[in-house]
Amino acid sequence: MTPPHHPVNFAVLLLFLCLPAVPPAAAAADPTPTPWPPQFHATLVMDYHGNMSVADLWYDWPGGRNLHVIRYQLAADAPYYDNEWNNGTSFFYTPALRTCRSAAVGVGILRPDWLRPGAVYLGRRDAGGFDCHVWAKADFITYYEDVNTKRPVKWVFYTGRTAYVMSFEVGAVLEDAAWQAPEYCFTNNGGLGLADETTTTIAGGSSFVPRSVL
Numbered sequence: 001m002t003p004p005h006h007p008v009n010f011a012v013l014l015l016f017l018c019l020p021a022v023p024p025a026a027a028a029a030d031p032t033p034t035p036w037p038p039q040f041h042a043t044l045v046m047d048y049h050g051n052m053s054v055a056d057l058w059y060d061w062p063g064g065r066n067l068h069v070i071r072y073q074l075a076a077d078a079p080y081y082d083n084e085w086n087n088g089t090s091f092f093y094t095p096a097l098r099t100c101r102s103a104a105v106g107v108g109i110l111r112p113d114w115l116r117p118g119a120v121y122l123g124r125r126d127a128g129g130f131d132c133h134v135w136a137k138a139d140f141i142t143y144y145e146d147v148n149t150k151r152p153v154k155w156v157f158y159t160g161r162t163a164y165v166m167s168f169e170v171g172a173v174l175e176d177a178a179w180q181a182p183e184y185c186f187t188n189n190g191g192l193g194l195a196d197e198t199t200t201t202i203a204g205g206s207s208f209v210p211r212s213v214l
């Protein structure tokens with residue numbers, strides 16, 4: 001009686017061996033972007049169609065403020081400040097030239113989870129040797145996050161501007177004095193109070209990224 005059953009049992013065993021370890025129904029959903037830490041300092045190398053710069057990015061969500069200090073290639077002695085506040089005001093200034101412009105942007109800085117709502121997962125890609133999860137959001141940004149460390153590796157704006165994250169210090173906070181916009185931003189020839197004060201419209205309601213780069 002037993003021998004005739006052997007081929008059947010073998011076939012069943014083969015079938016089990018061929019089944020995936022995790023049934024498709026239980027497969028994980030697409031990964032979601034890791035929220036930014038509430039405070040961090042990143043150094044960035046930025047490339048805008050060959051126009052190169054290095055930038056310090058200070059993100060301070062509890063403080064309601066966000067600062068880029070951008071040094072263009074061979075212009076490191078004249079850093080450009082992009083200082084954004086959660087009350088909707090931004091200041092753009094170059095201390096070496098004592099020039100300042102302000103903008104009433106109308107929205108605050110990016111929330112730590114700014115990428116998540118509406119982000120479309122594009123899969124895993126290599127980014128300069130880093131194995132990354134990649135998301136796109138609202139056709140304006142493609143964002144690469146390291147699969148292992150969850151740190152951002154780079155992001156690319158639809159304009160072609162690319163930011164490479166060279167360092168990422170979680171919890172680093174810039175001293176208060178460094179956030180103060182210079183006094184020439186507040187004179188009649190400076191920023192606020194100018195009749196032609198710029199108002200920037202932001203796609204998708206987010207602020208800091210497009211405010212900094214568009």
Ligand SMILES: *[C@@H]1O[C@H](CO)[C@@H](O)[C@H](O)[C@H]1NC(C)=O
Pocket residue numbers: 051052072073
């Ligand atoms: C790069 O772009 C910035 C911002 O528009 C500009 O100030 C700078 O002069 C540019 N650099 C060169 C080499 O053109």
Ligand SMILES: *[C@@H]1O[C@H](CO)[C@@H](O)[C@H](O)[C@H]1NC(C)=O
Pocket residue numbers: 085087088089
């Ligand atoms: C927003 O906050 C900054 C920093 O405190 C301040 O200089 C600016 O005037 C404020 N803007 C508005 C519209 O309140």
